[in-house]
Amino acid sequence: MEALALVRAFDAPDAEVRLAALAALARSAAPVRRALAALAGQLVAAKAWDRLGYVRPRDYAVEQLGLSARQVQDLAHVDRALRGLPRIDAAFVAGELTWTKVRLLCRVATAADEDTWLDLAKRVTARALAREVRAVDARALEAGGAIETDEDGVEEVPRETVWLRVTPRVRARWGRARLLARQMAGEALSQADIAEVIAAEVISALGVDVDPGPLTLCCSPSRSPSRPREPGANECASHALPDLPAFLAPLVENIESLDAIELDARLRRALRIEQRLISEMAPLLLVVARSRAYRSRGFPNLAAFARERLGMSPRKAQALLRLERAGDLCPELRAAFRGGSLSWVQAHTLIPVLEVEHSQPWRAAWVAHAATVTVTVRRLEDDVERALATGQLDPCSLAEEVQTGAQSTDAGETIKLFFTAPVDVARLFKGLLATVQRRIERKSGRTASESEALDAMLEHCFATWARANARIPSEHRVFERDGWRCTVPGCSSMRNLHSHHIVFRSDQGPDDAWNRTALCAAHHHRCVHERLGRIHIRGRAPDALRFEMPLATYGPGERILR
Numbered sequence: 237m238e239a240l241a242l243v244r245a246f247d248a249p250d251a252e253v254r255l256a257a258l259a260a261l262a263r264s265a266a267p268v269r270r271a272l273a274a275l276a277g278q279l280v281a282a283k284a285w286d287r288l289g290y291v292r293p294r295d296y297a298v299e300q301l302g303l304s305a306r307q308v309q310d311l312a313h314v315d316r317a318l319r320g321l322p323r324i325d326a327a328f329v330a331g332e333l334t335w336t337k338v339r340l341l342c343r344v345a346t347a348a349d350e351d352t353w354l355d356l357a358k359r360v361t362a363r364a365l366a367r368e369v370r371a372v373d374a375r376a377l378e379a380g381g382a383i384e385t386d387e388d389g390v391e392e393v394p395r396e397t398v399w400l401r402v403t404p405r406v407r408a409r410w411g412r413a414r415l416l417a418r419q420m421a422g423e424a425l426s427q428a429d430i431a432e433v434i435a436a437e438v439i440s441a442l443g444v445d446v447d448p449g450p451l452t453l454c455c456s457p458s459r460s461p462s463r464p465r466e467p468g469a470n471e472c473a474s475h476a477l478p479d480l481p482a483f484l485a486p487l488v489e490n491i492e493s494l495d496a497i498e499l500d501a502r503l504r505r506a507l508r509i510e511q512r513l514i515s516e517m518a519p520l521l522l523v524v525a526r527s528r529a530y531r532s533r534g535f536p537n538l539a540a541f542a543r544e545r546l547g548m549s550p551r552k553a554q555a556l557l558r559l560e561r562a563g564d565l566c567p568e569l570r571a572a573f574r575g576g577s578l579s580w581v582q583a584h585t586l587i588p589v590l591e592v593e594h595s596q597p598w599r600a601a602w603v604a605h606a607a608t609v610t611v612t613v614r615r616l617e618d619d620v621e622r623a624l625a626t627g628q629l630d631p632c633s634l635a636e637e638v639q640t641g642a643q644s645t646d647a648g649e650t651i652k653l654f655f656t657a658p659v660d661v662a663r664l665f666k667g668l669l670a671t672v673q674r675r676i677e678r679k680s681g682r683t684a685s686e687s688e689a690l691d692a693m694l695e696h697c698f699a700t701w702a703r704a705n706a707r708i709p710s711e712h713r714v715f716e717r718d719g720w721r722c723t724v725p726g727c728s729s730m731r732n733l734h735s736h737h738i739v740f741r742s743d744q745g746p747d748d749a750w751n752r753t754a755l756c757a758a759h760h761h762r763c764v765h766e767r768l769g770r771i772h773i774r775g776r777a778p779d780a781l782r783f784e785m786p787l788a789t790y791g792p793g794e795r796i797l798r
Contacts, residue, residue: 251529255545258520262546263331265513267480268506269311270318270329271487274477275503276308277315278491287496289771289785290726291758298613299726300500300787301507302579310339317342321350322478327358329478334547336362340369362544396662398431400653400669402687404627407653409694411625416701419720424614424728428657431665437700438693439668484509497786508576515574517546518560525557555584562587566599577607582616589620595629605631612725612790653690669693714752717778722756724763724771725783725790729756736760738773738781750776 279285285296294305301308318325318338324345328338337357345353357365402410417433418425425433477488487502494502521542524530530541539550546553562583563570569586572578578586586606590599606616623629657665669689676684676692714735721730736755739745753773755764763770772784775791783790 251524251527251532254520254524255529255533258517258524259545261513261517261520262334262548265510266331266335266547267329267484268510268513269335270325270477271480271484272503272506272510273311273315273318274488274491275499275506276311278494279499279503280309280312282496282499284496284499286762287770288500288787289724289763291756291762292728295726295728298581298728301503302581302613303507314339314342317345320347321345323350324354324357326478327354329480333357334362334544336543336547336549337365338547340365344369344372362547363540394659395656396659397654397656398662398665400686400690402651402653402690404651406687406691406694407651408625409691409698410653411621413694413697414621415719416698418730419701424730427655428661431655431657432661434693434697435661435665435668437697438672439664500787504576507579511576511580512574514556515570518556518563521553522557522560558587559583562590565596566590566603568600568603572603572607578603579613581613582606585613585616585620589623589629592624592629598630601631614726614728714749714777715754717749718754721754722759723753723778723781724755724759725785727756727759729758732757734760736764736773738775738777753777753781 280293283293285291285293288296288300290296290299292305293308297303297305297308318328321341324333324338324341327333328335333341333354340362341353341357356368360368413434414425414427414430417430480488484506487506491499491502524541525538528538530538533541533545535541535544538553542548542550542553548556559573560570563573569578569583569590573580573583586602589595589602595602605619619631623631656662669686672689672692673684673686676689715733720733721727722733733754734757735752737745737747738751738753745751759771764773770786773781774784775781780792782792
């Protein structure tokens with residue numbers, strides 16, 4: 237932790253000092269990441285999320301850890317591989333290898349050739365090592381069994397940001413489209429996914445005037461997961477973890493015998509330590525980015541510097557810079573993230589509303605809302621989306637029912653709407669938007685704006701999806717009331733829904749609406765009925781329900797940790 241003292245004492249303008257401090261912080265983060273990998277490995281091996289009332293690893297990872305399911309799986313994969321690669325493991329913990337290089341080595345190295353790969357990794361850049369690994373692992377890629385991911389386990393696909401200027405009314409309708417698209421897909425969707433669904437719906441009726449390239453719908457089956465790395469001949473006997481700093485040793489002590497609740501607590505403690513380190517890196521990284529000091533070390537851009545010296549993906553480096561800039565606007569956000577009361581996911585969920593020009597009076601309230609009041613990340617996302625759609629930026633007013641779009645007027649004002657998507661999706665969406673603009677212009681004889689074209693696209697989707705919703709049986713009114721998704725806190729499921737009786741029918745519970753709530757099949761069968769005691773649901777639907785879960789009790793607007 238000497239690096240932390242170095243950063244606190246450092247106030248010199250010398251770019252070399254800043255670069256050295258950043259590299260030192262990255263090295264000091266290696267033992268923390270190794271502890272995280274060990275804990276994630278045990279979490280995945282034991283499927284501990286199931287014992288905590290989460291039926292999907294994604295829901296547990298987002299709600300409890302502030303990570304994606306792929307990040308957790310990636311950490312677990314590295315842990316399994318390093319158990320058979322003791323010298324690579326020790327080199328990583330000692331700061332001789334970055335996380336970027338270790339992930340690459342874990343794809344191909346075995347006990348038999350560990351020394352060869354380790355020597356190569358120390359001599360070449362991460363980009364050169366990636367080329368060597370891809371050459372060896374080409375057979376798996378050709379078979380479609382491996383997916384290229386960055387240092388955070390996120391699939392490496394070229395992405396592009398789409399920027400639009402729209403009226404508040406159209407922004408509100410985009411928020412409504414997001415909700416309806418989720419209902420139609422039966423699962424949570426990102427902004428990019430929603431853009432793809434809208435484009436697919438409109439293009440099926442209108443066509444497009446430009447060649448968008450291949451289109452892969454977000455609801456199509458995903459590719460097969462990566463094939464497990466073949467173990468070496470003597471790899472079955474796993475080595476003990478390398479020596480970690482004293483403050484980390486208790487986190488990985490006897491992890492094989494931990495129950496799910498203790499494992500969760502240790503994971504969150506390790507993540508808080510890592511967040512503190514990241515928050516120390518952020519202001520230095522911002523100064524380096526603005527001054528382009530990385531060029532003095534021979535790096536052409538910040539992405540290369542982050543990957544080679546910090547073991548950080550360019551995507552994460554940009555996200556960290558965005559978080560630091562948001563911290564300048566809202567110091568409470570920076571303090572909450574550094575202190576661990578906000579996770580990485582929560583902090584980035586808040587950024588869009590904190591960046592709104594007129595949000596200054598409510599920025600601190602949003603941080604407090606996320607840290608102490610908001611029940612789940614899912615609810616926080618909904619609250620931010622509603623605030624952006626309606627322009628009502630005071631989080632205290634979110635309890636009031638808002639008719640999406642009803643209170644938004646054009647008034648000649650425009651606001652930003654943007655999303656980042658794979659290049660083929662972004663170009664398809666922009667090409668389709670241009671097609672709609674030209675057709676409006678040919679029909680009306682006047683210039684059409686992007687906002688008007690997007691409004692026409694959304695109107696088509698609403699009309700199409702309304703026809704589909706009209707076929708929904710009336711007995712599904714409970715699902716409609718509950719937003720067509722499972723009401724268990726943190727659950728992202730919007731398909732295979734069951735109408736659960738809060739007071740069981742076997743206990744003479746009535747069929748009244750107050751006694752019924754929407755649950756996904758997995759929660760209904762596995763957590764409420766088959767394993768009584770995992771989740772208890774009490775109260776009256778929809779606004780007075782109380783969910784008693786292993787980690788916490790969730791009630792209306794509150795979360796009580798145990």
